[in-house]
Amino acid sequence: MDFSDSPEEAAFRAKARDWLDANATRRDGSEKTQDHFMARDADEVARARDWQARKADAGWAGLTWPRAFGGRDATPIEQVIWNQEEGRYAVPPNVFLIGIGLVGPTVMMHGTDAQKNTVLPRALTGEDIWCQLFSEPAAGSDLAGIRTRARREGDEWVISGQKVWTSGAHYSTHGILLARTDPQVPKHKGMTMFLVDMSDPAIETRPIRQISGSASFNEVFIDNLRVPDSARLGGESEGWKVALTTLMNERFSISVGRASGGARAEELIGLAARVERNGRPAIEDGEVRARIADFIARQRGLEFTSYRVMTSLSRGEAPGEEGSIGKLLLGKLRQEMGAFGMELAGTAAGISAKTGDDVARWRNEYLTAPGNRIAGGTDEIQRTIIGERILGLPPEIRVDKDVAFSEL
Amino acid sequence: MNFGFSDEQDAIRGTLARMLSDHATLAVAHDCLDTAEGFDTATWAALADGGWLGLAIDEEAGGSAMGAVELAILAEEIGRSLAAVPFAPVLGLATPAIQDMGTQSQKEELLSGIAEGRMIVAAALAEDGGLAPERVSAKVVQDRLSGRKSPVSFAADASFALVAAMDAGGTPRLYLVDLSDPSVSINALDAIDCTRPAAEIVFHNTPVELLPGSDPAAIRTLLDGAAVLAAFEQIGLAERALSMTKAYACERRAFGRQIGSFQAVKHRLADMFAKIELARSNAFFGAWALASKDNRLAEAAAVARLTALDAVQFTTEESVQLHGGIGFTWAADPHLFLRRGWQLKAELGPADLWRERLLCDLANGPLASN
Numbered sequence: 001m002d003f004s005d006s007p008e009e010a011a012f013r014a015k016a017r018d019w020l021d022a023n024a025t026r027r028d029g030s031e032k033t034q035d036h037f038m039a040r041d042a043d044e045v046a047r048a049r050d051w052q053a054r055k056a057d058a059g060w061a062g063l064t065w066p067r068a069f070g071g072r073d074a075t076p077i078e079q080v081i082w083n084q085e086e087g088r089y090a091v092p093p094n095v096f097l098i099g100i101g102l103v104g105p106t107v108m109m110h111g112t113d114a115q116k117n118t119v120l121p122r123a124l125t126g127e128d129i130w131c132q133l134f135s136e137p138a139a140g141s142d143l144a145g146i147r148t149r150a151r152r153e154g155d156e157w158v159i160s161g162q163k164v165w166t167s168g169a170h171y172s173t174h175g176i177l178l179a180r181t182d183p184q185v186p187k188h189k190g191m192t193m194f195l196v197d198m199s200d201p202a203i204e205t206r207p208i209r210q211i212s213g214s215a216s217f218n219e220v221f222i223d224n225l226r227v228p229d230s231a232r233l234g235g236e237s238e239g240w241k242v243a244l245t246t247l248m249n250e251r252f253s254i255s256v257g258r259a260s261g262g263a264r265a266e267e268l269i270g271l272a273a274r275v276e277r278n279g280r281p282a283i284e285d286g287e288v289r290a291r292i293a294d295f296i297a298r299q300r301g302l303e304f305t306s307y308r309v310m311t312s313l314s315r316g317e318a319p320g321e322e323g324s325i326g327k328l329l330l331g332k333l334r335q336e337m338g339a340f341g342m343e344l345a346g347t348a349a350g351i352s353a354k355t356g357d358d359v360a361r362w363r364n365e366y367l368t369a370p371g372n373r374i375a376g377g378t379d380e381i382q383r384t385i386i387g388e389r390i391l392g393l394p395p396e397i398r399v400d401k402d403v404a405f406s407e408l
Numbered sequence: 409m410n411f412g413f414s415d416e417q418d419a420i421r422g423t424l425a426r427m428l429s430d431h432a433t434l435a436v437a438h439d440c441l442d443t444a445e446g447f448d449t450a451t452w453a454a455l456a457d458g459g460w461l462g463l464a465i466d467e468e469a470g471g472s473a474m475g476a477v478e479l480a481i482l483a484e485e486i487g488r489s490l491a492a493v494p495f496a497p498v499l500g501l502a503t504p505a506i507q508d509m510g511t512q513s514q515k516e517e518l519l520s521g522i523a524e525g526r527m528i529v530a531a532a533l534a535e536d537g538g539l540a541p542e543r544v545s546a547k548v549v550q551d552r553l554s555g556r557k558s559p560v561s562f563a564a565d566a567s568f569a570l571v572a573a574m575d576a577g578g579t580p581r582l583y584l585v586d587l588s589d590p591s592v593s594i595n596a597l598d599a600i601d602c603t604r605p606a607a608e609i610v611f612h613n614t615p616v617e618l619l620p621g622s623d624p625a626a627i628r629t630l631l632d633g634a635a636v637l638a639a640f641e642q643i644g645l646a647e648r649a650l651s652m653t654k655a656y657a658c659e660r661r662a663f664g665r666q667i668g669s670f671q672a673v674k675h676r677l678a679d680m681f682a683k684i685e686l687a688r689s690n691a692f693f694g695a696w697a698l699a700s701k702d703n704r705l706a707e708a709a710a711v712a713r714l715t716a717l718d719a720v721q722f723t724t725e726e727s728v729q730l731h732g733g734i735g736f737t738w739a740a741d742p743h744l745f746l747r748r749g750w751q752l753k754a755e756l757g758p759a760d761l762w763r764e765r766l767l768c769d770l771a772n773g774p775l776a777s778n
Contacts (some may be wrong), residue, residue: 001477001696002410032636044455266770286760294765297690297714298706304689307411314410322689325682380671386681387674391654 003307005081010315012078016085019058024089031090038168038216045129045171048092052126055168062100062124069108069120076252078370088206094166099123099130101253103176103195106246110193110234119174119195131172132161133220134243140165143178144187144240145408148222150179150194155182157194157232159202159225166373167230169205169218172198176221176246178239183406189399190405191239195231202217202226212367221375254327254376260372262334263365265295268341269357275344282344291340302326321390328382331372339368413477413693420478424485428456432491435602440492446605447565448492454593455493456525465503470520476633476699479630480691483637487644487752490744492603494562496641500634502529502570505582508630509621514584518568530566530587532557532609533631539757541580541627546573546611548583553616558608561755562593563587568730569609570618572627582622582630589614595597603744627730632709632765635756636694639716642752643688646716647724649745650680653727660732673730677684680723687715715757720749 004307005013009141039045055061063079066069095267100123103105108118122128138147147198159179169175175196182190196203202225234242269292272283282288308322342349352360373379387393400408410727415420431451440448455461466478479499499522506518506529521527535544535557546555553573560569569585587594591614599606654677657668667673688769694712697705724746728735735742 001412001692001699003696135486269767269770289767290763291759293710293766294714294718294759296766297711299684299691300693300711301686301715304411304693305686308689308692311411315412321681322685323687327739328678328682329686334677383675383678384671386678387668391650391674391677391681393654393657393674393677394666396669 006204006314009077009081012074013081013085016060016082019060020085021245023054023058024086024091027088027090035093035216038342039092039093039095039171040207040214042171044092045095045342048095049126049129052096053090061126062104063098064102065104065120065124066108068320069104069116070124075316077310080132080310080313095129095171096123096126097253098132098168098172098176099128099174102132102246102249103130103174105249106176106193106242107195109245110242111228114230115233128174128352129168129172130196131166131169131175132246133166133169133175133177133196135165136162137164141206141378142316144191146178146180146191146244148177148179149183150181150192152229153226153353156226157229159194159196159222159227161222162219163222164208165217166205167217167221167375169198169220170207174198175203175220176233178243180405181239182237184404185237186402187400187405187408188240192236193233193239194227194240195233196225197225200225212364212371250376262363263337263341265292265299265337266311268292268295268344269339271341271344272364274358275346277344277346287342295333295337298329302330302333324382324386324390327376328374328379328386331369331374331379334365334369334372338364338369342366411696412445413481417477417481421485423458424460424482424692425488426704427454428485428489428491430454431494432489434490434741437490437492438739438741439748440603441601441744446492448603449496450706451491452490452493453525456523459523461499461525462519462523464499464507465519465523465547466507466515469507469515470523470640476636477695480637480640480695480698483640484644486565487641487647488746490603490645490648490748494530494565494604496634496638496752497531497561497566497570498522498529500514500637501531501533501630502568503571504633505619505622505630506584507686509582509619509626510584511620514617514619517657520583524764527568528566529568529570530560530563530609531586532563532569533572534559534757539761541633543573543698544572544574544580546571547571547576548571548581548616548618549576551616551618552613553583554613554658559597559599559606559754561599561604561751563607563609564605570619571611573616574675575618575733579748580624580627582619582627583616584619585611585614585616591615599751600754601747603711603748604751604755606754629653629705631756632705633698634703635709635713635762636691636698638752638756639691639694639712642716642720642749643684645690645752646684646687646719646750649723649727649742650677650684651686652741652745653677653680653723653730676726676730680719683715683719683722687712687719706777708771710762710769713756713762714759714766719755719761720752724749727748735756 059072062071063074063082067073098365104123107115136146144178150157150159175198177194177196178191180190181192204221205218207218209215272279272288275282277285305322305326345359350363431454462471463474467473506514569587571583571585575581591612593610595608597606623712656665657673660667689714694708697708728742734740
């Protein structure tokens with residue numbers, strides 16, 4: 001049991017820190033809050049592109065990509081170390097996570113040479129921003145139920161349908177799109193993956209406002225989009241296999257991703273000291289103390305769970321069973337802490353007097369937390385994954401498994 | 409970053425697990441419960457023969473001087489085996505107290521006896537439902553102890569007790585007491601888990617020996633260390649309860665399917681797993697803090713304790729539930745885990761004690777200015 005870096009890790013960290021010191025400013029707490037992965041406006045997108053280009057120039061982009069594709073051949077633990085170090089600096093949001101973390105590795109595995117040569121360098125330098133056109137109104141957790149159709153016409157494919165929950169689609173230049181090409185076979189077998197240009201007029205993107213009030217994801221309407229067969233990624237009807245590569249890399253990106261940066265449970269101690277309950281400082285109330293202590297214990301558990309994931313990566317292993325619980329427990333914890341933070345305001349629960357006050361902060365935690373519980377696999381799907389893949393319980397009965405999609 | 413076990417430590421676990429599964433079977437646990445004999449002396453002797461009881465004892469005192477992490481592995485495997493042995497009082501409390509706070513002659517007198525399994529030292533710390541050293545009412549005047557300590561696990565099997573009591577100046581200290589003294593009376597209590605027989609001990613002008621290194625801060629640290637080890641014991645217990653319940657959910661059929669294929673069952677088992685792994689992460693932090701004598705030990709112990717208590721309670725209660733009617737019977741296994749879970753809760757106190765430990769520690773630490 002040891003928290004320190006190995007000598008190689010320490011050397012990598014020092015190198016990263018040197019470059020960051022020379023090229024970025026350390027955070028001092030006065031920065032505007034921003035999402036780690038989503039840009040709010042065109043200005044943030046432009047700054048993100050500029051930062052990515054400088055990183056690429058200096059060899060700090062696409063760290064885990066092979067050198068042959070412009071990467072650094074870095075180990076997963078080096079990616080974690082970079083994320084930790086970069087997180088200390090006031091840098092723009094990483095809108096390239098999908099391009100570099102998900103699309104790049106998928107293209108490397110399933111793409112043609114031509115696709116590798118066009119997609120990879122432009123993703124690396126930040127010229128292209130990618131989004132993931134997977135989920136649909138009728139296919140979320142059950143992704144293989146997608147209805148967006150791609151029909152072959154000569155050397156072209158004609159794609160029509162609707163995607164939804166597409167993060168960053170409104171500023172993305174390209175998308176990786178899963179479509180149904182053969183409805184006459186069972187649902188997992190009739191899909192094909194495409195790489196599409198988001199500026200095509202056949203694609204319309206409409207931002208969706210979330211319950212938190214911001215709009216980081218979109219619905220995307222595709223109306224007779226024509227793409228050449230060279231835009232097909234992987235074999236015809238092999239879309240599910242290609243999608244699994246993307247999803248596997250998504251899980252990896254999440255497990256090595258920057259810590260969520262949400263509110264710390266200890267902040268509730270200070271808040272409870274400033275407000276009253278039953279005429280006494282709330283922090284003297286037994287129930288308040290119990291709730292806060294339990295939040296701290298759970299949050300520490302998640303923090304140390306990420307250390308266990310890092311240990312696996314550091315040893316060159318895939319993140320083990322422990323990695324799967326972080327995603328499941330984080331959203332609910334943030335939601336409960338947000339609710340409690342608001343409740344401490346008593347009759348003003350949820351009612352903030354000014355921007356950025358305590359109620360506003362905890363309300364924001366409360367209203368963004370449901371996203372943690374839904375995106376990237378709902379809590380319910382996570383439990384099924386833990387039950388079946390880790391505990392080895394018998395699978396769900398799947399009534400649609402061997403039925404042609406058109407018969408469902 | 410190395411927040412896990414080494415290959416050598418994994419090998420230790422394997423050896424231990426094999427030894428314990430040979431001796432401490434669930435049939436033995438049922439026997440201990442039915443006969444109210446409690447103490448599984450055969451398993452304790454096997455642990456002594458294997459050198460496990462001297463794991464953390466210095467070499468000159470007859471031990472093998474391994475670290476807190478190895479001790480944590482032993483705790484987890486004992487928890488998993490459900491062995492009815494006095495691990496927590498003897499190895500979690502008495503041994504570190506004597507080793508860290510005792511005189512040379514106290515160490516010589518007791519540690520090799522502990523390592524060889526000849527001597528049980530019970531931990532008589534609790535009184536009136538509490539553990540806080542500054543609130544004990546047992547008192548020592550001129551090396552004579554008077555007061556009641558309760559509950560004390562394995563008191564009837566012990567030759568010595570480690571007792572928390574006030575000195576003449578009103579400072580809580582730890583003392584060693586020879587329980588064979590005629591002034592000592594031991595009255596058996598009815599514990600929820602009689603495989604860890606509990607008793608009240610009444611001292612009346614009983615001769616004692618002070619552990620000179622014991623002061624309130626050292627006593628707190630001792631309790632913190634014991635809580636870390638107990639968290640591993642709790643995790644071992646909860647994990648076994650989960651695996652037993654999982655096996656049942658795969659075997660039992662209803663409505664033409666294995667019940668483990670129903671989400672109502674599957675998702676509850678997943679929740680058990682998540683709570684256990686969360687507790688394990690905190691326990692790892694605790695083992696690290698204990699091994700490196702880090703000043704975050706109090707915080708680490710408290711969060712490990714809080715999440716372990718939650719994991720055990722949820723897992724053992726839902727284990728009874730998911731076994732259905734059979735889980736409600738005396739003859740079935742689930743109640744063994746439920747009872748042991750409560751016993752482990754009682755021995756170092758329930759969550760509210762540790763919530764206060766956590767908040768007070770944070771208030772005195774970096775957050776004091778909040």
